Amino acid sequence: MRCRRFFSTNKTCEAACLPKWSIQVLHPLHISFVTLFFAWLHAGCIHHEPNIVPVEGRVLLDGKSIEGAAVLFHPPAGGRPAVGITDVKGTFVLTTKTKGDGAHLGMNTVAITKEGAATTIDIEDEGNNDFILVTPPHYASPERSGITIHVQPDMEPVVLNLTTP
Numbered sequence: 001m002r003c004r005r006f007f008s009t010n011k012t013c014e015a016a017c018l019p020k021w022s023i024q025v026l027h028p029l030h031i032s033f034v035t036l037f038f039a040w041l042h043a044g045c046i047h048h049e050p051n052i053v054p055v056e057g058r059v060l061l062d063g064k065s066i067e068g069a070a071v072l073f074h075p076p077a078g079g080r081p082a083v084g085i086t087d088v089k090g091t092f093v094l095t096t097k098t099k100g101d102g103a104h105l106g107m108n109t110v111a112i113t114k115e116g117a118a119t120t121i122d123i124e125d126e127g128n129n130d131f132i133l134v135t136p137p138h139y140a141s142p143e144r145s146g147i148t149i150h151v152q153p154d155m156e157p158v159v160l161n162l163t164t165p
Contacts, residue, residue, distance in 0.1 A: 054102040055082065055094040055151055057158030059112060061135060065090030069114035069135060071160070073149065074142045075104035081142075082108070091157075103151045109142035110149055112160060136164055 059069050071092050073082040082103035084092030094103045114134040138144045139162055149158055 051105045052082075052096050052102050053105060053151060053153045053155070054100065055149075055155065055158065056084075057092055057160060058090045059086050059092065059160045059162065060090060061114075061162045062164055063161075066114055066134070066162075069112055072111045072142065073103040073108040073151065074111065075108055076106040077104075079104070105151050105153075108149050108151050109145070110147035110160065111142040111145055112139045112147075112162060135162060 055073065057071070059066050059071060065086075065088070067086055067088050067090065069086045069090075069092075071084045071086065071094070073094060075081065080096055082094035082096040084094040086092045093100050095101060096103060112135055115131040116134045133140065139147075147160065
């Protein structure tokens with residue numbers, strides 16, 4: 001029995017022989033076309049959503065940059081919010097699905113929180129970590145923060161000025 005295998009010449013074998021109608025040998029040019037086709041098909045499947053655009057900005061608390069604050073942009077139609085964490089300079093880049101892709105188009109309500117360690121620790125609750133908000137508590141809620149940002153293509157960096165009461 002003659003065995004027909006891909007990428008090889010016909011050799012005698014006892015197992016895994018392909019039927020007569022199978023391809024005996026693939027030409028290197030065919031392999032290139034098949035590879036290009038699957039690369040093109042894969043690239044077509046990876047696309048950015050048209051309603052998500054890049055958004056970056058800066059958070060200031062009483063005029064000073066705030067590091068480690070979580071910034072959330074909640075989209076107008078619900079769904080997954082865009083999230084960013086501020087760096088030492090208070091700057092952030094929003095992510096909705098893939099790193100740095102941005103936020104949903106339209107009016108987004110914004111929530112901003114920064115937690116710090118509690119100043120007192122109860123010895124009975126030694127294993128528990130208590131946190132206090134560094135940012136004023138009303139900024140933690142997108143409904144109560146009073147911040148709305150109209151996200152649009154090619155927008156300038158957003159500056160979010162928070163104030164303590």
